[in-house]
Amino acid sequence: MPRIEKITFRNSQGEHLSARLDLPDGDVQSYVLLVHCFTCNKSLRAAGYIAKALVEQGVAVFRFDFTGLGDSGGDFSETNFTSNVQDIFSAAAFMEASGFAAQILVGHSLGGTAVLKAARHIESVQAVVTIASPLSPAHVADQFAQSKALIAESGQAHVQLAGRDFIIKQQFIDDLEQASVAEDIAGLNKALLVMHAARDDTVAIANAAQIFQLAHHPKSYISLDQADHLMSAPADATYVGQMIAVWARRYVDSL
Secondary structure, eight states: OOEEEEEEEEOTTSOEEEEEEEEOSSOOOEEEEEEOOTTOOTTOHHHHHHHHHHHHTTEEEEEEOOTTSTTOOSOGGGOOHHHHHHHHHHHHHHHHHTTOOOSEEEEETHHHHHHHHHGGGOTTOOEEEEESOOSSGGGGGGGGGGGHHHHHHHSEEEEEETTEEEEEEHHHHHHHHHOOOHHHHHTOOSEEEEEEOTTOSSSOTHHHHHHHHHSOSSEEEEEOTTOOTTOOSHHHHHHHHHHHHHHHTTTSOOO
């Protein structure tokens, strides 16, 4: 039976972040650091199916909640894209210090954009995967475009995202608009897999093309066909995990 370990580690600000490590029944072939989507958490249904499919192929999966989300400590309103990238660095450093360094870095939606920003600075990572990710972090600001004027006037506003209420501050928007990953993609120097659905109505397929064009080989693209942005159908999320496992074998050293 696959095993699950519940883990807590500290980020660069000293906040406790909640994580879990899904381990296969038998030898571990490689380790994945799986990064969730914007305002999601490690317990997103799609993340569970992706992890299960990877574990069934002998790949262990480490996933965590960003600061202020899920079971992690900290205040979400004080976070931004840059702090998310720092949380990825903290997770990777914890994994390495614990003896299971991340070899594959996978990110969903804005999590994938953050992964592109972080990947070339994590030495243990040999392969990178984005799932339905925007090229520009600023793309996320479209989700609360109607509140931008209020945020600019008051410094913050309550915004409904995916049916939940969040406080979005001006610093969050400023950080999104100033961040860029184009240079990081061009300088990645690691294998890249871009996964995207042509009918994604949250992040247009053009983003996948732009990411792919900026990257140097080795790079690959896999169409997610009819999948929605959140990979809400179990079959779609399972397919993502299965394809990552197969693709990564070519580029990742077995343990």
